[in-house]
Structures are given as structure tokens and as C-alpha cells.
Amino acid sequence: MFxxxxxxxxxxRATIAILLISPLFGMVGTMIVQKKMAYFSDALGHSALTGxxxxxxxxxxxxxxxxIIFGICFALLLNYISRKGLSSSDTLISVFASCATALGLAIxxxxxxxxxxxxxxxxxxxxxxxxxxxxxxxLFAVILLFWCISINxxxxxxxxxxxxxxxxxSVRVMExxxxxxxxxxxxxxxxxxxxxxxxALLILPAASSxxxxxNFREYTYFSIIFSxxxxxxxxxxxxxxxxATGPMIVIVASVIYFATYVYGKxx
Amino acid sequence: MKKIIPCGFHxxxxxxxxxxxxxxxxxxxxxxHVHCGQMTAIIGRNGAGKSTLVRAILGEVPYTxxxxxxxxxxxxxxxxxxxxxxxxINIDRNTPLSVYDLFQAFTxxxxxxxxxxxxxxxxxxxxxxxDVAELIDQPVGTLSGGQLQRVLLAxxxxxTPNLLLLDEPVSGVDKNGxxxxxxxxxxxxxxxxxxxxxxxxxxxxxYKYADNVILIDKTVTAAGRxxxxxxxxxxxxxxxxxxxxxxxxxxxx
Numbered sequence: 285m286f287x288x289x290x291x292x293x294x295x296x297r298a299t300i301a302i303l304l305i306s307p308l309f310g311m312v313g314t315m316i317v318q319k320k321m322a323y324f325s326d327a328l329g330h331s332a333l334t335g336x337x338x339x340x341x342x343x344x345x346x347x348x349x350x351x352i353i354f355g356i357c358f359a360l361l362l363n364y365i366s367r368k369g370l371s372s373s374d375t376l377i378s379v380f381a382s383c384a385t386a387l388g389l390a391i392x393x394x395x396x397x398x399x400x401x402x403x404x405x406x407x408x409x410x411x412x413x414x415x416x417x418x419x420x421x422x423l424f425a426v427i428l429l430f431w432c433i434s435i436n437x438x439x440x441x442x443x444x445x446x447x448x449x450x451x452x453x454s455v456r457v458m459e460x461x462x463x464x465x466x467x468x469x470x471x472x473x474x475x476x477x478x479x480x481x482x483x484a485l486l487i488l489p490a491a492s493s494x495x496x497x498x499n500f501r502e503y504t505y506f507s508i509i510f511s512x513x514x515x516x517x518x519x520x521x522x523x524x525x526x527x528a529t530g531p532m533i534v535i536v537a538s539v540i541y542f543a544t545y546v547y548g549k550x551x
Numbered sequence: 552m553k554k555i556i557p558c559g560f561h562x563x564x565x566x567x568x569x570x571x572x573x574x575x576x577x578x579x580x581x582x583x584h585v586h587c588g589q590m591t592a593i594i595g596r597n598g599a600g601k602s603t604l605v606r607a608i609l610g611e612v613p614y615t616x617x618x619x620x621x622x623x624x625x626x627x628x629x630x631x632x633x634x635x636x637x638x639x640i641n642i643d644r645n646t647p648l649s650v651y652d653l654f655q656a657f658t659x660x661x662x663x664x665x666x667x668x669x670x671x672x673x674x675x676x677x678x679x680x681x682d683v684a685e686l687i688d689q690p691v692g693t694l695s696g697g698q699l700q701r702v703l704l705a706x707x708x709x710x711t712p713n714l715l716l717l718d719e720p721v722s723g724v725d726k727n728g729x730x731x732x733x734x735x736x737x738x739x740x741x742x743x744x745x746x747x748x749x750x751x752x753x754x755x756x757x758y759k760y761a762d763n764v765i766l767i768d769k770t771v772t773a774a775g776r777x778x779x780x781x782x783x784x785x786x787x788x789x790x791x792x793x794x795x796x797x798x799x800x801x802x803x804x
Binding site for chain 2: 451
């Protein structure tokens with residue numbers, strides 16, 4: 285039956301895409317959970333709509349570019365206002381995210397045309413093209429490189445920012461770089477995963493891994509393994525059951541979460 | 552363990568240090584000289600600006616005035632390297648971070664996702680000096696207050712700082728832990744070429760172990776040997792006469 289599945293090129297492309305995206309989600313997710321930024325990545329996902337809307341208004345044909353540019357600006361803005369600490373950061377992020385989402389929805393729904401864009405809500409990995417896979421390969425290389433260089437400093441900052449600073453780690457630069465990285469990952473994969481589910485994929489593998497790991501290596505590797513596993517299994521199950529891929533992946537990831545929760549509780 | 556004799560020639564000077572948040576002057580006119588091989592304790596009531604002073608020294612908050620680090624042998628100025636031990640760290644019980652990870656995240660170049668025998672042995676050796684080598688694989692969230700503090704100390708002195716800056720580091724540590732901690736400070740003074748600045752609430756320990764005491768309340772209100780400072784009016788105003796009775800001036804020494 286796998287023979288039949290892989291006789292479709294779209295399934296081959298989708299599998300490759302999953303194998304590229306899911307380890308990144310698992311890896312970046314560990315730091316999002318560690319730095320308690322789940323709200324932040326959620327807001328970024330929602331702002332994708334606004335990015336598309338901005339592209340439509342300015343007449344940019346390739347909305348991926350407008351999404352990325354908007355996402356990066358939005359991420360840096362969120363970082364800036366959280367750092368100012370005028371109000372608690374989850375409130376602020378929520379305010380800005382709702383505002384951006386509403387703006388995007390309003391613009392895209394002009395003339396009753398929102399149905400053209402509704403695919404982005406749940407995503408469609410089966411529609412990925414060869415060129416877009418190349419994009420993902422580049423993204424994969426960039427994030428992996430960044431991770432090797434920055435993982436220690438990001439971890440240090442998550443433990444104690446002042447202590448990190450006293451060891452001449454530039455906290456602000458690192459936090460902005462990490463925010464931009466999340467923006468890139470979210471915006472380049474949102475078409476395949478969908479706005480509604482992207483945060484689940486970032487958070488669930490890392491949260492599952494946290495249930496059972498005792499050090500950072502285990503944490504990262506388990507998270508990557510869970511992420512790849514849920515991606516691949518979710519894709520195959522969705523093929524055989526003829527249901528949407530994104531939700532299926534999240535369902536598998538959730539099952540893993542509950543399993544690790546029960547298993548790790550007695551630890 | 553190699554022994555480094557404090558040379559006594561290094562001196563850190565704080566010249567007319569002041570910190571203001573908006574219109575509010577939190578600290579002003581702080582003048583201090585700190586020498587290597589000596590422990591200076593900073594005491595004061597809550598809100599007197601102790602933590603702000605620490606943050607200013609770390610460069611966390613903007614300050615006026617100057618912090619100079621001088622080598623008295625030849626009068627040259629050098630960059631000041633600070634080993635900082637915070638009050639607490641943001642780790643909850645189930646955080647998947649081992650002592651090795653924590654140490655390496657702050658001091659190492661090799662990504663913590665890769666473990667090399669060499670780095671592991673290196674971290675272990677650094678922990679050994681503070682008798683916590685056996686904790687190297689333990690999750691940081693499960694350490695006791697005293698254990699965590701030793702790990703943080705090991706990290707702080709790891710790359711030979713000129714100044715060890717401790718911000719009330721003994722919160723949540725029992726009496727045995729306190730004794731051990733201050734004895735470790737004595738040991739550091741003797742074996743490392745560094746000056747120690749300690750923000751503390753524990754007056755009896757300060758009295759017993761500190762070389763110099765600075766009492767601050769927005770500015771320096773008393774400074775000198777513990778005995779001198781503990782007898783000043785300024786000290787008695789803040790801590791009451793009872794405090795002096797508690798520490799039994801002159802009998803602990």
C-alpha cells in the first residue's frame with residue numbers, strides 16, 4: 285500500500301517537506317517552551333494573515349515575501365514592547381496579535397473574497413512545489429547553523445538574563461535573532477501547516493519531551509524525534525483516512541504528549 | 552588545585568557612583584575602594600539600594616560616576632571581569648537542564664547538545680573545587696539551595712574574574728550551609744586573585760568574615776572594619792541596638 289502512496293509525486297514531495305519541517309519545529313520548539321514564548325509564536329502565526337493582506341494591498345504577487353517581511357517586523361516589535369515592560373508581556377502580545385489578525389481578516393475579506401485565503405487556516409502540505417522544498421532546505425541549513433552557534437547563549441539567557449549579560453552575552457541581539465528565526469520558520473511553513481495548528485506543532489513535541497527528559501540533550505533529541513514521528517505518521521494516516529494532514533499530525537502529537545505525561549509523572 | 556596568591560596590587564574604585572530612575576535618585580555619591588584578597592560586605596535596610604548598586608556594577612542600569620579597575624603595580628587600567636552570583640535563577644523543578652548543561656551554557660563554546668568527554672571532565676573539575684562534582688548530571692531544578700549556590704559559585708570563579716559579586720546568595724540555606732559558604736569565601740580569598748563584594752542580610756556572618764563593611768542608604772552612611780561600622784549611630788538606626796547585642800560585638804572575634 286505504500287507503493288501506491290508513493291506513486292503520487294505530491295506524496296513524495298509532502299513526505300520530504302515533513303521530514304524537513306518537523307525536526308525544525310521540534311528543535312526550535314524546545315527553546316520556545318524553555319523561554320515561555322508560546323504566546324509569542326502563536327501571535328506570529330496569526331500575523332501571517334496580516335502579512336498576506338499587506339502583500340495584497342501593496343500588489344506584491346508573492347505573498348510569502350510580504351509575510352516574511354511583516355513577520356520579522358512584527359516579531360521585533362513584540363520583542364521591543366516586551367522589553368519596555370510597560371504592561372505584562374502576555375497581555376501586550378495578545379493585544380497586538382488580535383489587532384494584527386483583525387486587520388488582516390478585514391482587508392482579506394474585502395468584497396467577500398476571504399474564501400480565496402481560507403486554505404491558510406488549516407494549511408495544505410500536499411500542494412507543496414519543488415521550488416518551495418528548496419526554500420525549506422535553505423531554511424533547514426540556516427536554522428541548524430544558528431542553533432549550533434547560539435544554543436548555549438539562548439539557554440543561558442533563559443536561565444538568568446543578568447547572569448548571561450555579566451558573562452558578556454549580548455542578550456538583546458540574541459533575543460532579536462531568535463525572534464527573527466521563529467518568524468522565518470513560522471512564515472515559511474505556515475502554508476503547509478496552517479495558522480490554527482502551527483503553534484501546536486511548535487509546542488507539543490517540546491512539551492512532551494519535557495515530561496521525560498533530564499538534560500538538554502535528551503530534551504532536544506526527544507523533541508525532534510517526537511516531531512518527526514508525529515509528522516510522518518500524521519501524513520500517512522491522513523492519506524489513508526482521507527482527512528486533512530495538519531490536524532492529523534497534531535492529533536498524533538497530542539497522543540504522544542499524554543503518553544509522556546502519564547509515563548513521566550512518577551519520575 | 553593550583554594556588555594563586557592574591558597580589559594585593561589590584562584595586563577596584565567606585566568614584567561618585569549614582570543611579571537615578573527618572574526623577575528618583577536611588578543612589579548617589581557612592582565611593583568605594585575594593586582590593587583583591589578582601590571581602591567587602593554591603594548591608595542596609597530593604598530598599599536602601601543594595602540591589603541597584605549590584606545592577607549598576609554589572610552595567611544593567613545606567614549610572615553616573617566611574618568604576619575603575621587599576622593595577623597598582625604599574626598604574627594601568629584594565630577591563631574588569633566580574634563573576635556574578637545571583638540570588639536565584641529561573642528554573643522550575645521539571646526543567647530539563649542538568650548541572651553540566653547549566654555550566655556549559657554559561658561558560659562553554661561547545662553546544663550543549665553535543666557532549667565531549669574532555670568538556671565533561673573540565674566541568675567536573677571546576678565543580679570539584681566546590682565539592683559538587685557528583686551533581687554534574689542532576690537536573691538543576693532538583694538541587695537544594697546550598698547545592699545550587701555552590702554550582703553558581705563554581706561558574707562564577709571559573710574564568711578567573713577580578714571581582715566576585717554576590718547578591719544575597721545565601722537565601723534558603725541552613726546554618727551549616729551558611730558556615731560552609733563563608734568558609735568557602737575565606738578559601739577563595741586565599742587561593743584566587745579576586746576581590747569579593749557581597750550583599751548580605753546575615754549580620755553575624757558579616758561581622759565574623761567580612762574585611763570591610765559598607766552600610767548604604769541611598770548613599771554610603773558608614774564604612775570601615777565591621778567593628779567600627781557596627782558601632783556607628785547610622786548602623787544602630789537601621790538595625791536597632793538589638794542587632795549589635797545579637798552579634799555580641801567583640802566576642803565573636
